[in-house]
Amino acid sequence: MDKIEQNFLHALQTVLGQPNPFVPLHEPEFMGNEWERVKDCLDSTFVSSIGKYVDHFEVMLAEYTGAKYAVALVNGTAALHIALLLAGVKPGDEVLIPALSFVATANAVSHCGAIPHFIDSEFETLGIDPFALNDYLNDFSLSSSEGLTNRFTGRRIAAVVPMHTYGHPVDMTSLLDVANRYHLPVVEDAAESLGSRYQGQHTGTFGRLGTLSFNGNKVITTGGGGAILTNDAELAQQAKHLTTTAKHPHRWEFFHDAVAWNYRLPNLNAALGCAQLEQLPDFLHRKRLLAQQYQEIYREMEGIDFVVEPANSQSNYWLNTLELRQPSFEMRDRLLTAANDAGYQCRPTWKLLHKLPMYADCPHAPLPVAEQLEASLINVPSSAKLAGAGI
């Protein structure tokens, strides 16, 4: 083992203590009212499509994020799919998304019958670089009465999807500037950033719609779950309608007025969500402590930086992230091997989306930053309960 691997492992050990025998990347924690709420839900027998917990969870989400409306859904992929539809994405359109994202961002675009068009990231936020996007749009897009089109493919460009990577907010002021200049609707993929704020405002509430995920690996979990956030009453109503089979309310008649989905969050999962959301401030507090511990220990380290929250932002530090100063797949994989062998679950960032076989033929911008980030980012264990674990 080289010096850098030894230092890297030693730092993990200092922050996290000994793995006994294994420290997962991110684990949920059920120390609040989870049992109580879930048991109450079972006892009520309303575990499915109707029940007070779904309503309650939606109100709590809206209050917490400051969005006017929240619609609870079956997961974050489903939420992004419907949010894109409601933003006007049509089959054959292109949707601008970061090349550096989880595959679900691209899949949701595909589920609309649209084509992802991959955009570069910036080092500070790990999210879409608004200035590079602006220059790129200037080069490859055409504005006409029908809207923005890709001058090479002739397809309409229907929306842009900033994703707040590992909880770090995108530079939304600049991104919204660019989107406004090109009349592009913004749909935020805030799957990873519940609890993250940009200039004090919650991520997912800047665009026309925003989406959250409550998968098991996220800051809070409902087992599986997601939500759409919006300030637009009409879009919120449409989101609810399209995700609940588009049925008109009637005592007995089955009248549905649109092709629609069963994307509702079951009441059982919402009950768990309510209990989890109650604890979010505490989770965030401890996650921030853990991030500070990582930051301190990696401050001194040669060759490896800790990714801190961007200026003007408060990150939820969903996944703590290290960055090799010299991007190198070989070094990255050596560190990953050492850490995982030692029982610390660590991961690289995602394979860039344009390198996956099903998205290889999709259009993409030059991606110099994303390419570097791909070879240099490493996620380290980040559960709230790890704060202070090494002491």
Place this chain on the structure above:
Amino acid sequence: MDKIEQNFLHALQTVLGQPNPFVPLHEPEFMGNEWERVKDCLDSTFVSSIGKYVDHFEVMLAEYTGAKYAVALVNGTAALHIALLLAGVKPGDEVLIPALSFVATANAVSHCGAIPHFIDSEFETLGIDPFALNDYLNDFSLSSSEGLTNRFTGRRIAAVVPMHTYGHPVDMTSLLDVANRYHLPVVEDAAESLGSRYQGQHTGTFGRLGTLSFNGNKVITTGGGGAILTNDAELAQQAKHLTTTAKHPHRWEFFHDAVAWNYRLPNLNAALGCAQLEQLPDFLHRKRLLAQQYQEIYREMEGIDFVVEPANSQSNYWLNTLELRQPSFEMRDRLLTAANDAGYQCRPTWKLLHKLPMYADCPHAPLPVAEQLEASLINVPSSAKLAGAGI
């Protein structure tokens, strides 16, 4: 109130007792190990995409139904969507489905980018009439080297979807005959028929793939849930792969090889499902008793028949169903009003799918039987716990 309304109400009262204040159409029942299993799942912290309950539930489903493989999914709509994809349904294809079904059957076809083509039902099973289908195919289809096409629209006919209405099995021998004659893959929508058998074999296991639903109103519930059944190892593996983001297993790498979905059933919901499935034989036993009570009381009644399980079949009697001897929307709605006003939740059957605005332009066969059934079917309260309630 007329004599028929009075008799109808009186019979409900005799079977169900007084509504105190309300008898729902179908309620779940959690009197077994539900809390134990769900609590164990919470305590394990594995509530989401991994965990023993999903595996366990799949094994239990396969054992119970006799299918070689079961893949647990987020709901019945998602299950049918993926089953149709795996049966080879492509955008622009037509898929034969009954006009008399819940809207989800048609929506799942739409989610493949395909077009539902509506087929008539028969009185005995309430499901697709194989003989009418055969004659209709003879008239409107063309067989060529590219497969079966609709001679009027020119579109490929990709599959046929028998749906086992309210738990009553379709005449599968005849249906399979027709499907084989025309080389049409069969995908069974068995959302309503867990526990129903045709000639001793479980519904959902006759076609290339079959699908179940565990929505809150079904025989057993997981909050929300569904499954794909198949005897084909390759299709089962594909179903799992496509519903779990098509990720290749690797210690840390994110490699996904197809546009895919997040349609997995959370472990939390699977835990509930395991406890529910343990009780299915008891639920079925009591549901059958309740059906016998309905059958007896309506045997004597003028103008109204009770729908009994078809020959050679064992129905789960998911929803008990009455049938007006003289189809009449007016009479149907008078009975529905009387029952619902009295606190007995009753429902008509679904509005025929070709009458819904989004499916109004889809092709359909002549639908004389479905049209009559639409004006004559009434579902009455059917929860297992209602057996003996009126005594």
